[in-house]
Amino acid sequence: KAGVTQTPRYLIKTRGQQVTLSCSPISGHRSVSWYQQTPGQGLQFLFEYFSETQRNKGNFPGRFSGRQFSNSRSEMNVSTLELGDSALYLCASSPLTRGMDNEQFFGPGTRLTVL
Amino acid sequence: QQQVKQSPQSLIVQKGGISIINCAYENTAFDYFPWYQQFPGKGPALLIAIRPDVSEKKEGRFTISFNKSAKQFSLHIMDSQPGDSATYFCAAIEGLKAAGNKLTFGGGTRVLVKP
Numbered sequence: 744k745a746g747v748t749q750t751p752r753y754l755i756k757t758r759g760q761q762v763t764l765s766c767s768p769i770s771g772h773r774s775v776s777w778y779q780q781t782p783g784q785g786l787q788f789l790f791e792y793f794s795e796t797q798r799n800k801g802n803f804p805g806r807f808s809g810r811q812f813s814n815s816r817s818e819m820n821v822s823t824l825e826l827g828d829s830a831l832y833l834c835a836s837s838p839l840t841r842g843m844d845n846e847q848f849f850g851p852g853t854r855l856t857v858l
Numbered sequence: 859q860q861q862v863k864q865s866p867q868s869l870i871v872q873k874g875g876i877s878i879i880n881c882a883y884e885n886t887a888f889d890y891f892p893w894y895q896q897f898p899g900k901g902p903a904l905l906i907a908i909r910p911d912v913s914e915k916k917e918g919r920f921t922i923s924f925n926k927s928a929k930q931f932s933l934h935i936m937d938s939q940p941g942d943s944a945t946y947f948c949a950a951i952e953g954l955k956a957a958g959n960k961l962t963f964g965g966g967t968r969v970l971v972k973p
Binding site for chain 1: 894899900901902903904947958959960961962963964965966
């Protein structure tokens, strides 16, 4: 079974631009979560989608948004990029939206650099 | 507010030695505690997980100890090998009480196993 794939793997943008990142979950997985990883703040939860509905949202500004399509693929969008948005953005998929005993499989991430 | 505190930030251990990583949490609603291992350029991967009704869980060379009253849990890596050199993250999730896969991560521990 193919793992979680994320595209693109690397991205360079300038301040003020917007960016869209894509995540394809493992086949059959309906839950997709997004995390931001930075050296200073560590791994922080952005949001989770299940069956095209946002189930949970982290403490990030409204510039961060996401969506999920009927085939479970997900995109996240960051508008009006700031230097502090430079990070590794990780996508994780799981079969269910129930947390316990429900392993989340992470993709390799998209490295976003904002200049 | 850091809900899961992890220590140490880094540690160096000789091959064959024991690596010990500690985590403490504040939110008593957490009821599932996974550990993740991350290699450079890769996303985190689930290593081992424990429920709070269990005081210890062992899988191969990896053991989790859990102290519910102290709200602390730890990972022991026995007979550490150079291939164990990675960053380890403890995490917590409200698995039963709330639907959703929101993982709250500790700050991470970079482990280096010297041959």
